[in-house]
Amino acid sequence: MKLAHRLASRSDQKAKSEVIAQLVHLARKERLSYDEFAYVCQQARKKLKLEKPKRERRLPQLLTAEELNRFFEAVRDEGQVQHDLLAQAAVVHCHSRR
Incomplete structure (x- = not known):
């Protein structure tokens, strides 16, 4: 793996860690239950128009x-x-x- 790619992925991980920390802080501040947090995440995905990627369907491997x-x-x-x-x-x- 090239150094530039490793550095980019580290900064990406750091950015994700910061977003996670902010989410945890907000969830604790608002005292969200599991179901409430799941609902908030679901609504955020809707507003961001994020869709679950389609699962890859593979053909079965046949025996010779x-x-x-x-x-x-x-x-x-x-x-x-x-x-x-x-x-x-x-x-x-x-x-x-x-």
């Missing part, structure tokens, strides 16, 4: 054919009939959804 084969072999080799049947049912279900 080789990984799937190893998994099903391990289930079969375990000797538990119930597990083998469940694995087979899952495969049938996945293929029927295509």
